[in-house]
Amino acid sequence: MTDWQLLAPDEDSLALADTARAQFRSLRGPAVMRAALDGGVAGGWETVAEGGYVDIGIPEELGGIGRMIDLVVMLEEAGRALLTAPLLASALAFRTQVAAGVHREEFRRAPAGFGIAEGVVDEGGRCRVERVHVLGGHGAAAFTLVVQGPEQVWVVVVDPEGEGVEAVEQDTLVDPSRPLPAFRLGHKTGVAAAEWRELAFGDLERVLAGARVCVAADLVGTAAGALDGAVEHVLQRRQFGRAIGAFQGVKHQLADAYTAVERARSLVYGAALSLDPRDCLLANAVAAETAVRVTSLFTQLMGAMGVTFEADCHLFLRRAHQTACLLGEPDALYLAAARIERRISR
Amino acid sequence: MTDVTSEFEAFLDGFLPADYAENYRHYRRDVKLRTEYQAAAFDAGWLVPEWGPGEGGRGLSVPDALAVKLAGARRRVPRLMNIQGAGVAAPAIRSYGTAAQRARLLRPATRGDEWWALGMSEPGAGSDLAALRTTATLADGVFTVSGQKVWTTQADEARWCALYVRTDPEARPHRGISCLILDLRSPGVEVRPIRTAGPAVESFCEVFLDEVKVPEEALLGPLHGGWGVAMSSLEHERDMIWINTWLETTRALEPTLTAPELSEHQLVRLGRSLADAEGVRLTGLRTAAQRWAGLPSPASSILKLLGSESVQRAALLSLESAGARAFDDPALFDERLESLAATIYGGTSEIQRNIIAERTLGLPKGTP
Ligand SMILES: Cc1cc2nc3c(=O)[nH]c(=O)nc-3n(C[C@H](O)[C@H](O)[C@H](O)COP(=O)(O)OP(=O)(O)OC[C@H]3O[C@@H](n4cnc5c(N)ncnc54)[C@H](O)[C@@H]3O)c2cc1C
Numbered sequence A: 001m002t003d004w005q006l007l008a009p010d011e012d013s014l015a016l017a018d019t020a021r022a023q024f025r026s027l028r029g030p031a032v033m034r035a036a037l038d039g040g041v042a043g044g045w046e047t048v049a050e051g052g053y054v055d056i057g058i059p060e061e062l063g064g065i066g067r068m069i070d071l072v073v074m075l076e077e078a079g080r081a082l083l084t085a086p087l088l089a090s091a092l093a094f095r096t097q098v099a100a101g102v103h104r105e106e107f108r109r110a111p112a113g114f115g116i117a118e119g120v121v122d123e124g125g126r127c128r129v130e131r132v133h134v135l136g137g138h139g140a141a142a143f144t145l146v147v148q149g150p151e152q153v154w155v156v157v158v159d160p161e162g163e164g165v166e167a168v169e170q171d172t173l174v175d176p177s178r179p180l181p182a183f184r185l186g187h188k189t190g191v192a193a194a195e196w197r198e199l200a201f202g203d204l205e206r207v208l209a210g211a212r213v214c215v216a217a218d219l220v221g222t223a224a225g226a227l228d229g230a231v232e233h234v235l236q237r238r239q240f241g242r243a244i245g246a247f248q249g250v251k252h253q254l255a256d257a258y259t260a261v262e263r264a265r266s267l268v269y270g271a272a273l274s275l276d277p278r279d280c281l282l283a284n285a286v287a288a289e290t291a292v293r294v295t296s297l298f299t300q301l302m303g304a305m306g307v308t309f310e311a312d313c314h315l316f317l318r319r320a321h322q323t324a325c326l327l328g329e330p331d332a333l334y335l336a337a338a339r340i341e342r343r344i345s346r
Numbered sequence B: 001m002t003d004v005t006s007e008f009e010a011f012l013d014g015f016l017p018a019d020y021a022e023n024y025r026h027y028r029r030d031v032k033l034r035t036e037y038q039a040a041a042f043d044a045g046w047l048v049p050e051w052g053p054g055e056g057g058r059g060l061s062v063p064d065a066l067a068v069k070l071a072g073a074r075r076r077v078p079r080l081m082n083i084q085g086a087g088v089a090a091p092a093i094r095s096y097g098t099a100a101q102r103a104r105l106l107r108p109a110t111r112g113d114e115w116w117a118l119g120m121s122e123p124g125a126g127s128d129l130a131a132l133r134t135t136a137t138l139a140d141g142v143f144t145v146s147g148q149k150v151w152t153t154q155a156d157e158a159r160w161c162a163l164y165v166r167t168d169p170e171a172r173p174h175r176g177i178s179c180l181i182l183d184l185r186s187p188g189v190e191v192r193p194i195r196t197a198g199p200a201v202e203s204f205c206e207v208f209l210d211e212v213k214v215p216e217e218a219l220l221g222p223l224h225g226g227w228g229v230a231m232s233s234l235e236h237e238r239d240m241i242w243i244n245t246w247l248e249t250t251r252a253l254e255p256t257l258t259a260p261e262l263s264e265h266q267l268v269r270l271g272r273s274l275a276d277a278e279g280v281r282l283t284g285l286r287t288a289a290q291r292w293a294g295l296p297s298p299a300s301s302i303l304k305l306l307g308s309e310s311v312q313r314a315a316l317l318s319l320e321s322a323g324a325r326a327f328d329d330p331a332l333f334d335e336r337l338e339s340l341a342a343t344i345y346g347g348t349s350e351i352q353r354n355i356i357a358e359r360t361l362g363l364p365k366g367t368p
Helices: A011-026 A029-037 A045-050 A068-080 A087-100 A105-109 A201-236 A248-274 A277-301 A303-307 A313-324 A330-345 B003-015 B031-044 B062-074 B083-096 B099-111 B226-258 B264-292 B298-328 B330-341 B349-360
Strands: A112-121 A126-133 A142-148 A152-158 A165-169 A182-185 A195-200 B116-119 B135-139 B142-153 B160-166 B177-183 B189-194 B204-215
Touching: A011 A068, A029 A313, A068 A087, A068 A201, A068 A248, A087 A105, A087 A112, A087 A142, A087 A152, A087 A195, A087 A201, A126 A142, A126 A152, A142 A201, A152 A201, A195 A201, A201 A248, A201 A277, A201 A313, A248 A277, A248 B264, A248 B298, A248 B349, A277 A303, A277 A313, A277 A330, A277 B264, A303 A313, A330 B226, A330 B264, B003 B031, B003 B062, B031 B099, B062 B226, B062 B264, B083 B099, B083 B116, B083 B160, B083 B226, B116 B142, B116 B204, B135 B160, B142 B160, B142 B177, B142 B189, B160 B204, B160 B226, B177 B204, B177 B226, B226 B264, B226 B298, B226 B330, B264 B298, B298 B330, B298 B349
Parallel strands: A112 A142, B116 B160
Antiparallel strands: A112 A126, A126 A182, A142 A152, A152 A195, A165 A182, B135 B142, B142 B204, B160 B177, B189 B204
């Protein structure tokens, strides 16, 4: 049982959220996303690194600052601002390294990539993966990969410039501002990992727990940003002589969206405090569904404007869809959580 | 676990039968046990732990009181027989009652010795409570009350009724309502039970009022100030109702959690319902934490909607995943029916959505 009073972020967390919100907004996520859809490259690592954001949620003995709940409120702001800088990829990589016991402070000085894939790692730490989508894969100094074998799981850190790493697909079409390029590793002889750890298959969810919380926090932020945008629009747009937000068909959908966002946020905060595998699976699944649902509603309530390049809602929708399945589809996560709970109950 | 919760657990260990957890399904409907539990918990100061000694509490801080209530929910303490009494009427008497009203009514209402009914709804005033038409005219220190109430839970077994009446027909609807404490044994009161669709839906009644005399001393709160009494007494319940709906959701999931075989589809639904249960619990705790820290807690507006709909999804899942076994176990259908009432009483889901949209999201008032 977690201490429930921590579920309300304290003054420090709220101050961090305020700072992050202002700084992330100044990075103009929506504009950068639009440019990326036209072939531009989204950078921004320097700002994130200088702001110290990559140290948040890392244990103090590893040189970090802040708690999981701080990491969560910060990533929520990143999602809300449609931040394009590779902050989520780094958070996923570092949290997973910490959980697997392969983290080094120096990893945090450079942008990181993160991916999950099927493959094998041999006893000498040589890793073979047929295809892996790496979030933050362009420009990363290191890839942190969760490699799932038939009976075990490995967490490896590999050098993207190392021998045997081949890019097989450069572009991501859904949200190119936060690209997920695909790579093949060690087709012939394997790629030598800088760090690796072998884990029992049953430890997979324990190692992924922190990463799931990060993805979920980012998705809750995306959903909350879309909800804000939708509310703003329905107060402004008038039809039949009144603001469309006065119509009950609109009101009730937004009330449900609000309920979904708050429910998801509660699950994410709870999971951040417990880091229990079941809680993290549920938070990830709920946040993914909520983000897709609320960003879709945003589009619907915009009318025809919703399907124009100009409007922000497709940017929220793109971000939500691409992030929602990053660590598995919601149904698969619900299923895994239900199996865990049934094992405990019987 | 804090000292105070272990003390409470020790009280439960002493009070509850040894097979209580195992046979909860049976004890859930044990009237004698439920009645005795309420009285014993009151006497020991565990019923409303944040209230003072002698009021059913022991003056605990908000966090300690919440810890006790959560421990109680986890142990599935027996449900109160007359929730409106301890849960709604007692807090209203405590904050609005005169010294004489508190002295006479508070203890028996909280301890469960005297039952209460809530006379709000009328045939023409359901969701639109402010449209109520039962009238009371005050002359020579006595109200004369005529009209009709409906859906009045347990009015046939209750001694008292918190009766909402129109005392100022000229004022705007919300401003002309008062709350009277009606002795249901008064001449001119006729209570007719309504047969419910199934045994799990608590019995409710029609209450006919024909020139019933109510002394002026039985006015609860200010004259024409009944709307405020109604809102604040329901709020008290709303703040805590999530503990109940969380408990009911997890309970409804139990047969599914232990069912020998489930399809993948059912497992996915089970996962969704687990998220529902956690969503209710964590949102309840998060908003409580915000209130305790002096922060705004806008998400408390979702608790009724989320809680009742979660119970409903869980009950549906357990009925459906039982398949043909449900034919031999009527409790599964009864609980499904009971769960359908949860989105109606205490403000329907549609009304909750109106409230969230207008008060929390700031959308325009009114419902075109
Ligand atoms: C088990 C149970 C116990 C109860 N116990 C009590 C009690 O002890 N005392 C008491 O006073 N009352 C009690 N009630 C009554 C309860 O408060 C009312 O049922 C409730 O307020 C709804 O009123 P109604 O039944 O007249 O439905 P209506 O108000 O007629 O509503 C019917 C439908 O229309 C919808 N609707 C109505 N208005 C709107 C709107 N503005 N926007 C959108 N949709 C709308 C509703 O959501 C609902 O779906 C109880 C009800 C139940 C089911």
